[in-house]
Amino acid sequence: MPRSSVHLLCISQRHGGWDQKSQIWTHQTKGQISTGVMSFACVSCAQASLFLLVSFSSGFYASPLNILPSEVDMSSPLMYGTPSSRVEGTPRSGVGGTPARQRPDLGSIRKAPQVDLHSEPPSADGAVASEQALGQKLVIWGTDVNVGTCKEKFQRFLQRFIDPTSNEDENAGLDLNEPLYMQKLEEISVVGEPVLNVNCSHVQSFDADLYRQLISYPQEVIPTFDMAVNELFFERFPDSILEHQIQVRPYNALKTRNMRSLNPEDIDQMITISGMVIRTSQLIPEMQEAFFQCQVCAFSTCVEVDRGRIAEPAVCRNCNTTHSLALIHNRSAFSDKQMIKVQESPDDMPAGQTPHTTIVYAHNDLVDKVQPGDRINITGIYRAVPMRENPRQSNVKSVYKTHIDVIHFRKTDEKRLHGLDEDSDQKLFTEERVQILKELASKPDVYDRLSSALAPSIYEHEDIKKGILLQLFGGTRKDFSQTGRGNFRAEVNILLCGDPGTSKSQLLQYVFNLVPRGQYTSGKGSSAVGLTAYVMKDPETKQLVLQTGALVLSDNGICCIDEFDKMSDSTRSVLHEVMEQQTLSIAKAGIICQLNARTSVLAAANPVESQWNPKKTTIENIQLPHTLLSRFDLIFLMLDPQDEAYDRRLAHHLVALYYQSEEQIEEEFLDMAVLKDYIAYARTYINPRLNEEASQALIEAYVDMRKIGSGRGMVSAYPRQLESLIRLAEAHAKVRFSDKVETIDVEEAKRLHREALKQSATDPRTGFVDISIITTGMSATARKRKEEVAQALKKMIQSKGKTPAMKYQQLFDDLRGQSEAAITKDMFEEALRALADEDYLTVTGKTVRLL
Amino acid sequence: MRMWFVCRFCCPAAQSNSNPEWEAKVLEYFKGQLREKESHSWVPSLNDVPLHYLKPNSLVKFRCLVQDMFDPEFYMGVYETVDPSTKANVLRCGKYKDVTECGVDLNSRNTVTAERQTFYCVPIPGESPWAKEISFLSAARVVPSTSYVPSRQKRSYEEDDDDMDTQPQKQREPHTGGMGETPQIQPHGNGDSKRQETEAPSSQTTAPSDCSSHLDLNFPLPGERGPACLVKVYEGLDSFKLNDTLEIYGILSVNPVLTVLGEEKDPSLLLLNPTESMETPEEQRAHDPPASLVPRLHMLYARPLQHNNPLLPSAPTEDQSAFVSSFLVEMASVRAELLAYLTHVLLGDGLAAEYLLLHLISNVYTRRDVLPLGKFTLNLSGCPLNSYTERLYQIVQQLVPCSYRLSMSLHTMNSMRLVPKKDYVANRLVSGALQLARNTSLFLDETQLEQGQLDSSGVRNITALGNLISWQKVDYDFSYHQMEFPCNINVLVTSEGRSLLPSDCQVPLQPQVTPPNMEEYLTTIHMAQFTSQINKFRVYLSLARTLDYSISDEVTKAVEDDFVDMRKDDPQSVTAEDLHRMLVVARLLSLSLGQTTLSRDGWMRAKHIDMLRRSRTEQQKSLNGNEP
Numbered sequence A: 001m002p003r004s005s006v007h008l009l010c011i012s013q014r015h016g017g018w019d020q021k022s023q024i025w026t027h028q029t030k031g032q033i034s035t036g037v038m039s040f041a042c043v044s045c046a047q048a049s050l051f052l053l054v055s056f057s058s059g060f061y062a063s064p065l066n067i068l069p070s071e072v073d074m075s076s077p078l079m080y081g082t083p084s085s086r087v088e089g090t091p092r093s094g095v096g097g098t099p100a101r102q103r104p105d106l107g108s109i110r111k112a113p114q115v116d117l118h119s120e121p122p123s124a125d126g127a128v129a130s131e132q133a134l135g136q137k138l139v140i141w142g143t144d145v146n147v148g149t150c151k152e153k154f155q156r157f158l159q160r161f162i163d164p165t166s167n168e169d170e171n172a173g174l175d176l177n178e179p180l181y182m183q184k185l186e187e188i189s190v191v192g193e194p195v196l197n198v199n200c201s202h203v204q205s206f207d208a209d210l211y212r213q214l215i216s217y218p219q220e221v222i223p224t225f226d227m228a229v230n231e232l233f234f235e236r237f238p239d240s241i242l243e244h245q246i247q248v249r250p251y252n253a254l255k256t257r258n259m260r261s262l263n264p265e266d267i268d269q270m271i272t273i274s275g276m277v278i279r280t281s282q283l284i285p286e287m288q289e290a291f292f293q294c295q296v297c298a299f300s301t302c303v304e305v306d307r308g309r310i311a312e313p314a315v316c317r318n319c320n321t322t323h324s325l326a327l328i329h330n331r332s333a334f335s336d337k338q339m340i341k342v343q344e345s346p347d348d349m350p351a352g353q354t355p356h357t358t359i360v361y362a363h364n365d366l367v368d369k370v371q372p373g374d375r376i377n378i379t380g381i382y383r384a385v386p387m388r389e390n391p392r393q394s395n396v397k398s399v400y401k402t403h404i405d406v407i408h409f410r411k412t413d414e415k416r417l418h419g420l421d422e423d424s425d426q427k428l429f430t431e432e433r434v435q436i437l438k439e440l441a442s443k444p445d446v447y448d449r450l451s452s453a454l455a456p457s458i459y460e461h462e463d464i465k466k467g468i469l470l471q472l473f474g475g476t477r478k479d480f481s482q483t484g485r486g487n488f489r490a491e492v493n494i495l496l497c498g499d500p501g502t503s504k505s506q507l508l509q510y511v512f513n514l515v516p517r518g519q520y521t522s523g524k525g526s527s528a529v530g531l532t533a534y535v536m537k538d539p540e541t542k543q544l545v546l547q548t549g550a551l552v553l554s555d556n557g558i559c560c561i562d563e564f565d566k567m568s569d570s571t572r573s574v575l576h577e578v579m580e581q582q583t584l585s586i587a588k589a590g591i592i593c594q595l596n597a598r599t600s601v602l603a604a605a606n607p608v609e610s611q612w613n614p615k616k617t618t619i620e621n622i623q624l625p626h627t628l629l630s631r632f633d634l635i636f637l638m639l640d641p642q643d644e645a646y647d648r649r650l651a652h653h654l655v656a657l658y659y660q661s662e663e664q665i666e667e668e669f670l671d672m673a674v675l676k677d678y679i680a681y682a683r684t685y686i687n688p689r690l691n692e693e694a695s696q697a698l699i700e701a702y703v704d705m706r707k708i709g710s711g712r713g714m715v716s717a718y719p720r721q722l723e724s725l726i727r728l729a730e731a732h733a734k735v736r737f738s739d740k741v742e743t744i745d746v747e748e749a750k751r752l753h754r755e756a757l758k759q760s761a762t763d764p765r766t767g768f769v770d771i772s773i774i775t776t777g778m779s780a781t782a783r784k785r786k787e788e789v790a791q792a793l794k795k796m797i798q799s800k801g802k803t804p805a806m807k808y809q810q811l812f813d814d815l816r817g818q819s820e821a822a823i824t825k826d827m828f829e830e831a832l833r834a835l836a837d838e839d840y841l842t843v844t845g846k847t848v849r850l851l
Numbered sequence B: 001m002r003m004w005f006v007c008r009f010c011c012p013a014a015q016s017n018s019n020p021e022w023e024a025k026v027l028e029y030f031k032g033q034l035r036e037k038e039s040h041s042w043v044p045s046l047n048d049v050p051l052h053y054l055k056p057n058s059l060v061k062f063r064c065l066v067q068d069m070f071d072p073e074f075y076m077g078v079y080e081t082v083d084p085s086t087k088a089n090v091l092r093c094g095k096y097k098d099v100t101e102c103g104v105d106l107n108s109r110n111t112v113t114a115e116r117q118t119f120y121c122v123p124i125p126g127e128s129p130w131a132k133e134i135s136f137l138s139a140a141r142v143v144p145s146t147s148y149v150p151s152r153q154k155r156s157y158e159e160d161d162d163d164m165d166t167q168p169q170k171q172r173e174p175h176t177g178g179m180g181e182t183p184q185i186q187p188h189g190n191g192d193s194k195r196q197e198t199e200a201p202s203s204q205t206t207a208p209s210d211c212s213s214h215l216d217l218n219f220p221l222p223g224e225r226g227p228a229c230l231v232k233v234y235e236g237l238d239s240f241k242l243n244d245t246l247e248i249y250g251i252l253s254v255n256p257v258l259t260v261l262g263e264e265k266d267p268s269l270l271l272l273n274p275t276e277s278m279e280t281p282e283e284q285r286a287h288d289p290p291a292s293l294v295p296r297l298h299m300l301y302a303r304p305l306q307h308n309n310p311l312l313p314s315a316p317t318e319d320q321s322a323f324v325s326s327f328l329v330e331m332a333s334v335r336a337e338l339l340a341y342l343t344h345v346l347l348g349d350g351l352a353a354e355y356l357l358l359h360l361i362s363n364v365y366t367r368r369d370v371l372p373l374g375k376f377t378l379n380l381s382g383c384p385l386n387s388y389t390e391r392l393y394q395i396v397q398q399l400v401p402c403s404y405r406l407s408m409s410l411h412t413m414n415s416m417r418l419v420p421k422k423d424y425v426a427n428r429l430v431s432g433a434l435q436l437a438r439n440t441s442l443f444l445d446e447t448q449l450e451q452g453q454l455d456s457s458g459v460r461n462i463t464a465l466g467n468l469i470s471w472q473k474v475d476y477d478f479s480y481h482q483m484e485f486p487c488n489i490n491v492l493v494t495s496e497g498r499s500l501l502p503s504d505c506q507v508p509l510q511p512q513v514t515p516p517n518m519e520e521y522l523t524t525i526h527m528a529q530f531t532s533q534i535n536k537f538r539v540y541l542s543l544a545r546t547l548d549y550s551i552s553d554e555v556t557k558a559v560e561d562d563f564v565d566m567r568k569d570d571p572q573s574v575t576a577e578d579l580h581r582m583l584v585v586a587r588l589l590s591l592s593l594g595q596t597t598l599s600r601d602g603w604m605r606a607k608h609i610d611m612l613r614r615s616r617t618e619q620q621k622s623l624n625g626n627e628p
Helices: A002-017 A020-029 A030-036 A041-062 A110-121 A124-128 A147-160 A182-189 A202-205 A207-216 A219-234 A431-442 A445-451 A462-473 A504-514 A571-579 A618-622 A642-658 A662-668 A672-685 A694-708 A721-735 A745-762 A780-799 A808-818 A826-836 B001-009 B013-018 B024-035 B129-143 B149-167 B192-213 B258-262 B267-272 B283-289 B319-343 B352-359 B388-399 B410-415 B454-470 B516-529 B531-546 B553-569 B577-590 B599-622
Strands: A197-198 A247-251 A270-294 A300-304 A325-328 A333-343 A359-365 A375-387 A397-410 A478-480 A486-488 A493-500 A517-523 A533-537 A543-550 A558-562 A583-587 A591-596 A600-605 A634-638 A803-805 A839-842 A847-850 B061-084 B091-094 B114-121 B230-235 B247-251 B294-303 B367-370 B372-373 B378-381 B404-409 B421-425 B429-432 B440-445 B473-475 B480-485 B491-495 B505-508
Touching: A020 B129, A020 B372, A110 B230, A147 A182, A147 A202, A147 A219, A147 B267, A182 A219, A197 A202, A202 A207, A202 A247, A202 A745, A202 B247, A207 A219, A207 B473, A219 A247, A247 A375, A247 B480, A270 A359, A300 B404, A397 B061, A397 B531, A431 A672, A445 A462, A445 A672, A445 A721, A462 A504, A462 A634, A462 A672, A462 A745, A493 A504, A493 A543, A504 A517, A504 A558, A543 B129, A571 A583, A571 B258, A600 B388, A600 B599, A634 A745, A642 B553, A642 B577, A672 A721, A672 B061, A694 A745, A721 A745, A780 A808, A780 A826, A803 A808, A808 A826, A808 B114, A826 A839, A826 B516, A839 B001, B061 B230, B061 B294, B061 B429, B149 B352, B283 B429, B319 B516, B319 B531, B352 B378, B352 B491, B352 B505, B352 B577, B352 B599, B388 B404, B388 B440, B388 B491, B388 B531, B410 B454, B421 B473, B454 B473, B454 B491, B505 B599, B531 B577, B553 B577
Parallel strands: A197 A247, A359 A397, A493 A600, A493 A634, A517 A558, A558 A600, B230 B294, B378 B491, B378 B505, B404 B440, B440 B491
Antiparallel strands: A270 A300, A270 A325, A270 A333, A270 A375, A333 A359, A375 A397, A478 A486, A533 A543, A583 A591, A803 A847, A839 A847, B061 B091, B061 B114, B061 B247, B114 B230, B247 B294, B367 B372, B421 B429, B473 B480
């Protein structure tokens, strides 16, 4: 029997058993129909050849190590129906008139149904198959998948699976106590998007065997799932109209997580890997069916792509002219295809190696779903194809080309721009790891342990390290958007100021290396756009692309900004919004949007005079706007304490650094990896809330802080400080892995806050802590002093009698002569300005006029 | 050995059936053979012998740096072919091979797919001519098992040497007094004219051929030449890191079929065969260059190189420790000689010479979280202009096995690519000048910098240099993110005033002599050294770096006390950073004398020279007014 008819037979058999018989018949020419309604012997003959066909692939199925030979791979006549079937399909199983659609993502061999046909009770011709004679269950060749059982199992899964604890965003709005996927089917019937995404971990928890089959034989199992879901769907919603039949897209296969761990055993299995898109190709139209027309008699015929080639008919069947057929391009059928290159995400990589890349093919509606730069999870089938065998070459390269046929994309960074996503960067912790972490958390001195493990090479500054530790943990996220206040900031911002050379940069570097989503920028080198986002024109597509800057990139992480003081004012102004509202608004080149930037800022600033002047306030020393400063929860001074005991300890620490061996260090301190995991675990799983006593303690603390200043006519605390206290207390509770914020947390928060205040908000003139230095940029005494000068000036002018205009310099000298305290030019000018504000006088150039 | 090897690998099919462990056994065998004394020198080296003299499928070695790591590939580990004469099915082994035998049965059940990875390896960047020369000559002593005729050695060496000459400074005058190329090694002596003749045509002929092939071999440093190699790695993939320096023993594969397969690009095939259209022409070029230019090497065994100084025993064997202990005895005397030599070179400035010596043996020996310990970046300020720095570099180059001089002119800073960048179109890591092997001496010549504007790439380059100096890391540019690669590079900055780059230690040069003709002066100094002397220096510098070091509790205490006292006297000027530096100086000073523990004297000496240096910088400051 000629080979072409073997193909045909397979198709007709398959469709005969299933749903697309009629198209096949209409599609085939007369002579071949007769082979379709074959005698018994003929079927078995076909079966023999059919087995021959399948046996090509048997090697590969028997052991997944082996590679699918190209011959079978390309034999697309075995594909799901013919392209014409899309138009006129009338599936049998109640799938009323909805056309099936090719699934190139599952590869081109659709031989799965060929063998399973025999297990289908309605098709009598399969009954004699030798397997049944042996009394065994019939399975798809090379697999252990029995179509009937598989279908049944999947339908049961769809009808029964309930996941009450689900917190996936995709299931938002669904009743968690009802079967999940039935609700999704309902959604499909309403929305009309014929795609059913199935979480493989659900399948696994429901039926481990089904899951194993899905992972191992996706090519056979997924079409079976398709069938099952369509039967179920059209049974339930017989009237719904879909564009094509529902396609099942499984995702989250637990098999593989990392591109690096792909190995030959994964070939032709379903895998899920994560990575970053680095390049996407143009759309590739892939010919599925070629349309030929006879130049002589205009008779037309269709030829399907076979193993990547089209066999041009040599003879016209109608008029018997040879070589008269020409390809008509715009009547041929094509499918969309796109090549996507994916690179390993930087977090999964061992240090010191370069990232791997993998080629991914997207088909049909998955084309153009992702853009370069997206971080995605890909579920697909891993393929390996031998290098093309060249007929002119006797020996070939012994290398395979590998790629992934994608079934499902899931963007991991998509939500970062929009909503809350505590679970998106959920790290999987093993049982033992969690055990270790919990053990550590139960130790009474865990707080001190962790803070000393932070940047061990930097000496002392215990409180600063504790502050940074609390920053790493962050507060609890609260949502008040219902009451109109929006999100409360949960991130702790810290500013380090101090003399150059006090290892501020080193601390920043350490933190940057510790957190997974850290960004490190230097104030000198970064511009406002570099921090926020900028719009770029893609040179290839001429498309405007929004490129995100450091602040957006460090969403949910920490943005370390070195040389904060060197930053230009326009750049710094960007930070105002980020540091309180935690969003970034962008209006550029027609793109208006608000991006989330829930980042903690860890900044370091040097004093203006290069050395910290203890006689000046923080503001005067670092010359930063107080509006910005007040947004920092903690401001630490890193100063040289200049005391002997400190020097000795410092010397000891440094010398030890230089001679201790690697092992000794490790004994002393926690491993950086443990610290990382500890923080990640606490950030993901611990959400402490204030208990009654803690709230009370916080209120007291706040009232106390207000009281300190009120005695001297100063305000020493604002609501912002109360919020800071709450955040710090929550972070401290997280350190203890405690779900409740207790009094000890508040105590520590108070202590730390006071420590930082003592350092940064002490008025150098009086020695008192005065928060207004930070909130208004001027201490209360300084403000009082300013007023006094203005009053003195006013008095002096009034005493001069009616002089409408005075010389500026004259007035200044007079005032200096009159006042017992030294009056600087700055003070004088400020007094003038104050009086001008009172509409008492105006200053024009060098003359002062009274009004 | 080669003959044996070839037959073994031509018919491995038999083994694959009878004994599945044969692969491991083969590796064992080779490792065992190579461990034997001298045996590794019988293997011809790709570095020394031109490719066309090497027989395909023979065992060769290659001293190289891992420049890029390509994606892993799957290949047919075992496949079946049909013997055309007997019609029998034969199992064959695809390991250590690029191409299969004819008539592969793609559908065979016996096909075994295996995984391997390709590394793109280049010769160690900036390898000094003397290192190449010596390793070449020592290899030539033992006649390699190739058809390579020794009489042609001279020629090839000249080609190698020629590379170096055309490299960073094209303006190198007709043979600069043969620095380091002393008559013993250089049979031609100072036959300048003769050399010129041989050089000129070779550079002319090679240049256009390089251009016509459009093949960028992706060397980190501009102007380098030598074989780049695609190394197929089968075992221990995780143990290799980017920028590792390795000596690779493997099977050379230069099958011309590779090239043909790569070039054959039938457009109609492209359309229908998706797997081939995947690769852009750039990628094809980068990953499948012609085998005649970029040979394939199937790795059997790789030895990580601690150093590439051919004068030192390379393998960490007993004879190395013997070598070390024998050398330790003369360490102090060699140090004195070297110091005297450097003092002359630095125009009679003994202190600067001392610091230069310490700098040359510095080494990042460990890292504490982000802090690299042991780095010692030296800024020699106040360098005389007019090509003095260039001379200085040539002298440094004669002493260290790996070096590179980066002339920081405005143009180079704006135009040069320092940081490696991933090219996603060609899918490879485009190298940059900062992709260097460990312990390379990077000589930054800031005297070349003139006033003008740095553009954005210039600023990036300067930032990269700053990062390299402060953290000993280079952030490779992966376009969507950056990746940090730690490095271990000795940076020496020469400048007029204080360098704009950070440095661990600045020494203003105070010339004691002002020779009327600088060139003549330096040439004379150089000529006065015997090769044996220079070789001693070379061994000394490489060896001092590898010594272990410790501080006793007692000395620790003394150091602490000292620091507290110093702080007491002058808390403003002595900071933690000063202590950091003095500890490094003390360490290097002790090591330079061959002492592996810090003694009290050592500490005092370190303090002393640091004090001298400081007073000199103070002095400089007051001279120059308000320099920060």
